[in-house]
Amino acid sequence: MAACSDILTKYFPSIDSELTDYIVGVLDSSAEDIHSTEDVYDAVGDMLLELSEEGTGEDNIRDICLEMIKALNINNDSKVTERQKLNAPVHLKSMAEDFNQQSEESASIWLARKEFNTVVDSKKLEKAEAKSKAKLEKRAEKEDKPDDCQIGMATASQATNRREAKLDASGMNRSYDIHVENLDVAFGDKVLLQDADLHLAVGRRYGLVGRNGIGKTTLLKMLSSGELRIPSHLSVLHVEQEVVGDDTIAIDSVLESDLVRSSLLQEERELTATLNSTSPSTLDGRGSARLGEIYAKLEEIEADKAPARAAQILNGLGFTPKMQEMTTKEFSGGWRMRLALARALFMKPDLLLLDEPTNMLDIKAILWLENYLQTWMKTILVVSHDRLFLDSVATDIIHFHTRRLDYYRGNFEMFLKTKTEKLKNQQKEYESQKQYRDHIQVFIDRFRYNANRASQVQSKLKLLEKLPKLTPIEKEPDVILKFPDDIEKLSPPILRLDEIDFYYSPDRPIFKKVDISADLDSRIAIVGENGTGKTTLLKILIGELDPVNGIRHVHRNLRIGYFSQHHVDQLEMNVTSVELLASRFPGRKVEEYRHQLGSYGVSGELAMRPVASLSGGQKSRVAFANMAMVRPNFFILDEPTNHLDMETIEALGKALKKFKGGVILVSHDERLIRIVCKELWVCGNGTVRSVEGGFDEYKKILEEEFLQQ
Template sequence: MIRATGITLRRGVKVLLDNTDFIVNPGERLGIVGKNGAGKSSLFALLQGELDLDGGDLSIPEVWKVASVRQTIPDRSRPAREFVIDGDERLRALQEARANTPDSDGHTIAELENALIEADTWSAPSRAEQLLAGLGFRPDQWMLPVQEFSGGWQMRLSLARALMAPSDLLLLDEPTNHLDLDAMLWLERWLVSYPGTVLLISHDTEFLDAVARSILHVDQGKLVRYKGGYNDFLAQRAERMQQSQIAYERQTREAARLQGFIDRFKAQATKAKQAQSRVKALARMQMVSPLREDSSVSIRLPSPDYTPDTLLTLNQADLGYPGQEKPILAQVRLMVRGGARVGILGMNGAGKSTLVKTLAGKLEPIHGERQEAKGLVIGYFAQHQLDSIDADATPLQHLARLAPDVREQELRNYLGSFGFSGDMVTSLTAPFSGGEKARLALSLIVWQKPNLLLLDEPTNHLDVDTREALATALADYGGSVLLVSHDRHLLRSTVDSFWIVADGQVQEFDGDLEDYRDWLLARSAQSRSEARQEARADSGADTTDRKAQRRQEAELRQRQAQQRKPLESRLKKVESTMEKAQLRLQELDTLMQDPDFYSDRYKDQRPALMAEHGELSKTHQTLEEEWLDIQEAMEEIGRQV
């Protein structure tokens, strides 16, 4: 198990962990939650030996293999599938050793071949392909160089590489940030079946609920454990805070009563002894500090002044980028009505962002029409909206550029509604966290009171509290919302209907997120079935031929088994004899390494023992050669077609 006792960790002057304890048992799936900057990622760095403790003890079983997602990619020229297999470092080391071992060294080759079989070397390509397929990579992408993928897809490859590594402890820090909904559902299933220990940092509450069986809360320098998923944590946390407040109030009343007695009677000689005993009781009292709720972010979206009934339409529109031979989405017909709240579903690469960019007017349709209503005001949050934040400007300067004639106090009040107050309003944005930059970007977008919000993955950098604040703000927002997000909680609490983007088309989806999950599973099963049929068609074998082929394969396996049987029996006897000879050789080696062996004590026995050692060495060598011959004969049987 992992055991932490009294651990303390500082980063600069800030205390992240303060004399706190925790235990993680083998096989647990533990979600780690807390505010941005609370120390979650630093805890991971401690577990990986990248940081040193300032106090306390942290122990991890030495035999445990630890896997995590690397943020840097060592060789971008590697094919994607090979890059993923590289995650199994032991397998790669064995393969390299086998390739560099001369054929004349039969004993070493035999040992390496056995080790490679134990490491599942032959199934490694198919295991890597299953990971790639689950995370959304098409078969025609599996052998593309890593460098040909965008940053988000490269992070998916890094995730697949971590999952490929044999491990006892898997550390995942925000693994869903670059995943779409179908890849997230696949990862949930994969983690639930993972046999090792999982420590998971995530701001996606539904993902935590699906995967975690306990929650570790990083709270004011302490690590507090709660049983169950995220919703269980919220309920238990609320109960704990209530009990803490009751205990604090009770102790405050008792302390006031004692202090009142002391103040009243300390000057009276007849009561001095009683007053002194109260002083001692008050001194012994360990003051309870009430649990404080972390300061939550409040986001208020200004409602539009006017909303047309029909905001925007696309009519027979082909959508894509200039110069493309084929549009990404074809013959799109849709209408955005006033008050619409639509979630846009679909796999990464299906065209969701292309659709939103076209609706926002950032892309012109290749063919067809895009028509805006008079009075339409769009607020567009792009996937890479954070790139628009000027690192050398303050939040107040950003907003003043949009509204140069508005009083500074009004700008400050507005920014305060997005959690920017005090010195933060006049601080440079360079050191801001991703969540803080996302909030600032959103505040700038909605300053003009848009009546249509187009949001493309707005929660990628937001912590749980800010996501909840955004969900609440969108629920109260008076305009229309089109939302692309893998955050199921945000979708459930914000939208009323769905569009699905798939196979070059955009259609209304008649269902909820559970129906979409079932649709994905059915589509995946259909794709696998079609792939198998295509493989059979490509091989030129019809059903009859396949039956005949299966019969021939069964006959071959039976014939091979009969040929192997006497060899396997002989191999078993050789291995047993080799093992006995090896044990006796080890005994003799130990004896002959003892200086006392060459004293008079062993004078009479020494010649016979040395002769026995020589004979056993020859016998062991002969047995090794026989063992290799048997192995070669069995491999030859396996190569028969």
């Protein structure tokens, strides 16, 4: 049987080990009834045909069956045809087409098992099935773990262009464009992409957009990990992990990311030390020549300008000169993520993959990054929920939906207009086709039993059969969020801080003499650079922190709904969303919990899934539903958009606008601020000040600061 396994691996290099075991198991359990090549073909031929490349005939598969029967030491008098080797990589996309009809026990969409009319020993087959079932149960246990444990479950297949593969193997491929064709991607038992094409042209900046949980991050990780085959000479960098905290200085951490420069400088130091320690009579001419080559190379890559460029990038991302000299271990996780972004920008990879880069940045840093990326000469693929960021950066939009990728030229605003127009035209065409079909069907139904019109009816039936398949336009469902509207009205003053001082250390005050107030009509956005105390101010407002000096005034009937990203992180992961609400607000009917979750887009099957299996955006919606269970009349929200897709952010903005209570919002999402807020508070230099002119005036202030730097 080991020989049969080797034969399968030889002719089908991409075959899964479990599928190999299954085929060998079928042959083993049927050994007593196999006497000829035809018997082997009857047992496993259909499966081998599915594994082979398109166009492979039955004769080729019978040749493989003959080789297997020889390996089984069974005599065969059948004629042998000339064997044709199957050199092309196996493309398994066709095996996913019947995904919805698979057995629940299938371990993966690529391994859907077919029924075979074989005569087998039932006891042996039961033993083989038991082993297979045990493996599947193990895999099912893994599938129940949180998302970050499941990334290894993502699988992909793609078509291979033989010409490009040969060029790549020979090292002659000099193209910087990326073409991945007939791409299938699955995550566990969920099909993410089917028969899709990914095309990235050098120098273009692509925005990848789509709903939460559709697979955008998975696609980026597959590109960066090598799961998808792209030209091997391309350098790919995916900014997803923060820099490790150690004793390395921040600016050195950025400089060290350029491995070519670092290795040349190291070699230059070693050669210089060697030449300086060698007597003139024994100087090595080759060492001197190599030193000259190194100097020429360093000049070519402008190594002397690197420190200034690294400092410029760090400064743009919010690192002051003092912070640039701090060790990486002194920074929080958010700042180390900024360092990772700085290293990526400094390295200038051929393909830069960015996943929600604005999440870690304040508005000032976002504006700088927009300007910086507009001059980027290589290829970028960015996932972002910030539509104004995509308007500024993207030259193309890739729309990820319904297991396919659609391409649009232009930024996000142009994409929305083009997509809307495209859907309108498709709907008109659909309605026109349907009307034409209905007209023909009316004629058929009217004269179906009229002998004089029989030939015409037959003609119409044939015409109806020849018409293209009528497919309704697939529209993504609208996202709707509903906050409570039957809130208790309160008379001012509602929430006020008088002469507030706050600090953790007296020599480093965060706030001095702060006077602010808000009521149920307030729609306030709090902005400012990271580290200026925005979250601290919110915690003082909700009463989580007590001021050192001054007084916090709050209405006795005020009910505050507070949202922060920590609330998402602190959700119980091993229970369903319904069970989570029931544990925190016991004594209510299940229907009430489900209705509450449904108001925030967590409905149907989603509400009964473990929280760990939900996407980041879906977890945020659960956190919103949990926050609103107390029916608050005032919302205080700290960066609520970090894991939300654009449609949900738009829905959140509309819901907050309709909300009858007060809103104080900390956000770097310009779009959300413009939808919701009427007033802007700026934190900085120990104060909180209101900006007349709102967000436009604040942007002007930041732009002036850029010009002064």
